[in-house]
Amino acid sequence: MPYRGNPVTQPFIKRLESVISLSEIEKEAIANLPVRTTEIKGDQDIVREGDRPTRMCFIVEGVCCSYKIVSESKRQIVNFHVPGDAPDLQSVHLAVLDISIATITPCRVAFVQHEAILQLCEQHPNITRAFWRHTLIDAAIYREWMSSIGRRPAPVRIAHLLCELFLRLSALSLNESFRIDFPITQNEIGDALGISTVHVNRSLQALRRKNLIALKDGTLEILDWSGLRRAGDFSPEYLQLRPSVPESAVAAQ
Amino acid sequence: MPYRGNPVTQPFIKRLESVISLSEIEKEAIANLPVRTTEIKGDQDIVREGDRPTRMCFIVEGVCCSYKIVSESKRQIVNFHVPGDAPDLQSVHLAVLDISIATITPCRVAFVQHEAILQLCEQHPNITRAFWRHTLIDAAIYREWMSSIGRRPAPVRIAHLLCELFLRLSALSLNESFRIDFPITQNEIGDALGISTVHVNRSLQALRRKNLIALKDGTLEILDWSGLRRAGDFSPEYLQLRPSVPESAVAAQ
DNA sequence: CGCCTATTTGATCTGATTCAAACAATGTGG
DNA sequence: CCACATTGTTTGAATCAGATCAAATAGGCG
Numbered sequence: 001m002p003y004r005g006n007p008v009t010q011p012f013i014k015r016l017e018s019v020i021s022l023s024e025i026e027k028e029a030i031a032n033l034p035v036r037t038t039e040i041k042g043d044q045d046i047v048r049e050g051d052r053p054t055r056m057c058f059i060v061e062g063v064c065c066s067y068k069i070v071s072e073s074k075r076q077i078v079n080f081h082v083p084g085d086a087p088d089l090q091s092v093h094l095a096v097l098d099i100s101i102a103t104i105t106p107c108r109v110a111f112v113q114h115e116a117i118l119q120l121c122e123q124h125p126n127i128t129r130a131f132w133r134h135t136l137i138d139a140a141i142y143r144e145w146m147s148s149i150g151r152r153p154a155p156v157r158i159a160h161l162l163c164e165l166f167l168r169l170s171a172l173s174l175n176e177s178f179r180i181d182f183p184i185t186q187n188e189i190g191d192a193l194g195i196s197t198v199h200v201n202r203s204l205q206a207l208r209r210k211n212l213i214a215l216k217d218g219t220l221e222i223l224d225w226s227g228l229r230r231a232g233d234f235s236p237e238y239l240q241l242r243p244s245v246p247e248s249a250v251a252a253q
Numbered sequence: 254m255p256y257r258g259n260p261v262t263q264p265f266i267k268r269l270e271s272v273i274s275l276s277e278i279e280k281e282a283i284a285n286l287p288v289r290t291t292e293i294k295g296d297q298d299i300v301r302e303g304d305r306p307t308r309m310c311f312i313v314e315g316v317c318c319s320y321k322i323v324s325e326s327k328r329q330i331v332n333f334h335v336p337g338d339a340p341d342l343q344s345v346h347l348a349v350l351d352i353s354i355a356t357i358t359p360c361r362v363a364f365v366q367h368e369a370i371l372q373l374c375e376q377h378p379n380i381t382r383a384f385w386r387h388t389l390i391d392a393a394i395y396r397e398w399m400s401s402i403g404r405r406p407a408p409v410r411i412a413h414l415l416c417e418l419f420l421r422l423s424a425l426s427l428n429e430s431f432r433i434d435f436p437i438t439q440n441e442i443g444d445a446l447g448i449s450t451v452h453v454n455r456s457l458q459a460l461r462r463k464n465l466i467a468l469k470d471g472t473l474e475i476l477d478w479s480g481l482r483r484a485g486d487f488s489p490e491y492l493q494l495r496p497s498v499p500e501s502a503v504a505a506q
Numbered sequence: 507c508g509c510c511t512a513t514t515t516g517a518t519c520t521g522a523t524t525c526a527a528a529c530a531a532t533g534t535g536g
Numbered sequence: 537c538c539a540c541a542t543t544g545t546t547t548g549a550a551t552c553a554g555a556t557c558a559a560a561t562a563g564g565c566g
Contacts, residue, residue, distance in 0.1 A: 150447030
């Protein structure tokens with residue numbers, strides 16, 4: 001059975017292919033990883049800060065985030081994760097987790113023992129390279145987030161995040177519309193950007209008033225992509241998207 | 254000539270050994286890398302955002318930072334670098350640099366062609382693993398910085414950064430004192446933490462008033478390590494320090 | 507229908523910015 | 537070795553972006 005036949009590993013392979021090109025043999029090796037799939041409800045921790053996991057996971061379906069708890073009450077979301085992402089890839093090489101990972105929507109998650117990943121890497125140096133590059137891209141995203149949180153005013157920050165999430169979420173679907181499912185709450189946006197929920201709400205209203213977006217009932221529509229980009233001081237290079245995502249959206253000035 | 258004989262690569266090797274253990278053969282291979290060393294004055298860009306370098310660098314002597322320019326005027330420092338660090342390791346796998354790297358003090362910097370690094374990785378899978386792990390640790394540091402910038406009030410942020418920098422800087426020197434050279438200006442602290450210089454100044458005064466630190470004329474003295482840790486909500490795990498740094502400082506409650 | 511969660515609104519307060527100017531330290535050339 | 541320039545630190549005052557508190561409204565769903 002060819003690797004395409006494994007619907008569990010398929011998003012993960014697609015994601016890695018957006019990082020580096022893979023041979024058929026390499027894809028097959030990934031597809032044959034011994035995985036264990038689970039359904040998880042929304043708003044549930046998958047792993048917790050301080051854990052010493054023996055396996056890593058990747059997301060098959062749904063949206064998650066990773067976060068840290070700061071001063072025992074505030075939460076900082078450090079990343080959102082979509083199908084194909086491996087949010088705790090780091091655990092393969094770092095013994096103790098420094099983040100918790102939680103589902104936002106109900107998710108299907110696949111687990112793989114570290115053992116199996118390490119073997120895979122040993123047998124396929126190009127896959128190691130893919131993982132390393134994946135980590136490098138994550139780091140670039142973190143740098144951009146730091147810049148946003150540290151130096152951009154709240155409304156700009158929000159526009160910037162919406163741009164990023166639009167690209168990352170729409171890369172998954174087949175159609176090229178400017179309307180996507182958007183399951184992230186205003187509270188979560190605030191936790192990701194270091195802004196209070198109230199202020200997120202008011203800033204979103206400003207973006208709506210400028211006719212840049214429509215956001216309602218879990219659906220985000222980009223009414224004016226280039227306007228939103230300008231409002232968010234956004235340029236997508238840091239995401240290192242290879243041409244498999246809506247060209248139009250990435251290229252459009 | 255044994256690898257110790259190469260004073261240029263020595264800090265880099267020491268740094269990698271803090272990431273993963275290396276065999277004599279591996280260390281020798283690194284020591285034999287074809288490098289090109291340069292002296293660079295303080296406050297000088299080494300590489301710039303947007304560059305497509307064909308070589309990477311590591312720091313032999315001095316302190317640098319990497320930064321991004323946000324909205325064409327504000328600066329976000331995303332990391333500080335000390336001898337042994339490879340601030341643009343990423344360039345080996347990501348074509349376009351998303352950060353600029355600048356010296357803070359005058360520096361001695363060594364350059365290595367990507368070519369040579371890639372060869373090294375091919376021949377020594379364990380070195381690839383070291384680089385990957387290095388990148389993972391950097392990412393963990395970024396996550397901690399994001400949490401700080403996003404969720405901690407300015408005085409806490411500053412105390413936190415001082416703790417981190419103290420550990421990273423004192424890991425280099427031989428003696429285990431609580432007094433270190435500290436060449437970073439208040440303006441740079443502000444750019445790293447997303448705070449105005451004026452506010453950095455006032456927050457530092459608060460830390461002095463509490464008898465936690467003495468900072469003057471480029472020298473930082475930690476007067477009360479556990480107090481500063483508490484003030485900065487700091488725990489060092491995210492730095493993934495292996496026991497080669499002042500045990501006392503890391504362990505001390 | 508009633509519960510729960512998410513969004514919205516209003517009012518008030520404050521941490522942090524900005525602007526402007528003084529002061530201190532370091533280094534440079536005459 | 538001192539005058540001067542430069543860079544970093546400190547102080548004060550005015551202002552503002554964003555937080556906090558509190559309560560109302562609106563959706564979704566068992």
